[in-house]
Amino acid sequence: MNPLIPIVLSGGAGTRLWPVSREGHPKPFMKLPDGQSLLAKTYLRAMGGDHVADVLTITNRDYYFSSKDEFNRVVEQSSCNVKGSFLLEPFGRNTAPAIALGALWARELHGPGATLLVLPSDHLIQDARAFHANVREAVVAAGEGQLVTFGIPAASPETGFGYIEGGETLGTGLARGIRRFTEKPSLAKAQEFVASGNYFWNSGMFCFTADTLLEELAAHAPQMHQALMACWENTWQASDDKWRVLEIDAQTFGDVPDLSIDYAVMEHSSRGVVVPAAFDWSDIGSWNALGALLPEDEQGNRTQGDTVLIKASNNLIQSEDRLVAVLGVDHLVIVDTPDALLVAHKDHVQDVRQVVTELRTMGHDCYRTHRTVSRPWGTYTVLEEGSRFKIKRLEVRPGAALSLQMHHYRSEHWIVVSGVAKVINGEREIDINTNESTYIPAGHKHRLLNPGVVDLVLIEVQSGDYLGEDDIVRFDDHYGRV
């Protein structure tokens, strides 16, 4: 049996889901009402397949540590014995280059018959049993040399999706031939497609062997194939028992055409087939879609967090840590985060990306970062910034360490409020227990470690003339950030 290698594509900013989704914390990392992120759900889906021993994540290198953390949590929770592989892009280059590099890697490591299951990480599928039954169908077709797409039976005339027109049923399985791919259609066209009953939304999920894909890529996009071979030769690899990381070379990657897998291969190949999805599927494309996951009250309101509703109906309210009171309003989407609030009419949720565009134009930081920022060692949250001071809460995971570093302009007071810290401060190395503190003068080399088995929570009060994140000189780092 050939191994099944899920390839999780983790890209896409999800700007329509601002202010929760941001450039530094994009849609795959958003937690759904059940507390699990879309990426975690995708990993669970990936690991649930038969004969899965290795999951490849293809993502921007900025999301490496966050993705790895998410992967690790899923492995721990599900007790799957699966290796985590990460193919890191220096920048986005659409789906064809990413998937083809994944195929090159799979062929080299797992043989030419390795079967790839391509899964975008920002979709929601709740019926795992039906999904895996479909995947088994797809694996059989892939084994016969076909390029399988998963088609979602078009139930409504969405104009934001690509469509696949289904052809003849092939053999005894569910797979059908493909008559045609259609880019995002007009509403009239979309309505026609839905009425015909023979059209599917192109879900972006695929299944094929590494060899089939690479053969078809060479045949239909020879220039890309050639550029990718050069890029693959320059891709840097490292691995141990548990993890494998591949860093794509930026220079040669830049020479690869920016094309989708549909455009580069699927639309030209005669080997494409579609497996109609028997499972539910949502791309969580807007706040309305996300809201649908919350229970509805008698007035049609869906809420999460601390809320008071008076004379209010059909609203979606999501609050993280503040009270949201609404009065006499309906059909609103209200999304509250520590540093930014969105109030939108439900009919306009598709335009949330315009807010993000506007914020980017303004140079406003909150299109990009949240108040809580992920780091390889845990997270930090800016609690307050004032004149000449900044207060942060740091959460450091067990066994993790910040880099050995030094600041020119700021000194730092550290107070441990939970767990225990090991601190290197100039020449000294000390343990700081809960409710103890230390002081790092400007110019001192220092390092913070969590030697314990529970999270370390530390309050940092910075003081100085300049408090920018870029006042940092790193001398040593466990995460290669020197």
Add this chain to the structure above:
Amino acid sequence: MNPLIPIVLSGGAGTRLWPVSREGHPKPFMKLPDGQSLLAKTYLRAMGGDHVADVLTITNRDYYFSSKDEFNRVVEQSSCNVKGSFLLEPFGRNTAPAIALGALWARELHGPGATLLVLPSDHLIQDARAFHANVREAVVAAGEGQLVTFGIPAASPETGFGYIEGGETLGTGLARGIRRFTEKPSLAKAQEFVASGNYFWNSGMFCFTADTLLEELAAHAPQMHQALMACWENTWQASDDKWRVLEIDAQTFGDVPDLSIDYAVMEHSSRGVVVPAAFDWSDIGSWNALGALLPEDEQGNRTQGDTVLIKASNNLIQSEDRLVAVLGVDHLVIVDTPDALLVAHKDHVQDVRQVVTELRTMGHDCYRTHRTVSRPWGTYTVLEEGSRFKIKRLEVRPGAALSLQMHHYRSEHWIVVSGVAKVINGEREIDINTNESTYIPAGHKHRLLNPGVVDLVLIEVQSGDYLGEDDIVRFDDHYGRV
């Protein structure tokens, strides 16, 4: 010339202006878009009168220090040489008892002919010149033994105000007789009143001599008069060159009937007159009224703070420190504060008090306190609360001191981020400069003082099993809070 004694009545929760107005920070303390509070504006108005040497504030004792701070700021800014007197109520008892006690005090201190100018502290009057011209008219009438009300020409059929029907013009001035007082009317009645052109809104502002008021009170509300005499005998007084404070005895005050000055005196007296206001007037009764003070953009939006508006019209948005993005909405009132958000339709702003009622029922703290809390020595702001820790920013005014205190359950880390602190910590007394810190173990007697001439800003990290505000034992306090 008899002295003119403004009596500033500072009560009223202003629940329709939640979430900015709260029980612990009521409407008079709300800052308008120009940065000045309604109370400060009232003090400026009071001090602008002729022959004013003493301003009496009647308020709940909980608001003593905040009112005094506000008074002090106005005195400093305007360089008026005015004494501040404070008559402190243990609880609210409507306007008649408050004003009558003010009259007793004025008669005793400034003689029976002392003229009182009663000013509610939550109204906005922008035309000071016209206001003072009206006051001069009123003072003349008061000198002739009349009870003067200031009537606002009824320009629209408001159903939330009491109305005064004007009578004959008296003498050569503006003052007119009063035909009738009418409580809050029906809409039909109110429309009739406005059409007649002879009706005024009862503004709650009055002018009379101490003697006239007390005589009329004795005549028309003898039981109240008697109860007030007993209460006055038990009122505790203290004063120095600059300040005078009177604390009303709770027991005898509890025996005084709870009545408005209109109901107890004005509606029964034949000595009432009305001076039609030549000045603008607003009771800032709702967010719509407050919003009207902000400039309007081309789409009719009025905003304060960091906002992004897309396809939005006729909204009022007020934000303190977060980004508020709105999209495709109109006629909304959005008021954002650090711990609570209001989103209401403009047609429902009168019902904001229902939100407050609901919060009170829920036992939710944010009907009562803000994240920043006033103290006699300055303010504290809770930046974050977590398991076993709480972080506050303390701002201590020059020369101010916290009480000498001790906590049983919590220890405190103090880091000075601005200014200089003097700290008594157990047996030691030390100075802590900016960017220095100290530690107060649980059970240690301690005190924090600001010996400097600029504000002291200090970050406090509390640590312990119990972090409630009530874990405090006070040994000595400059503000009488032991």
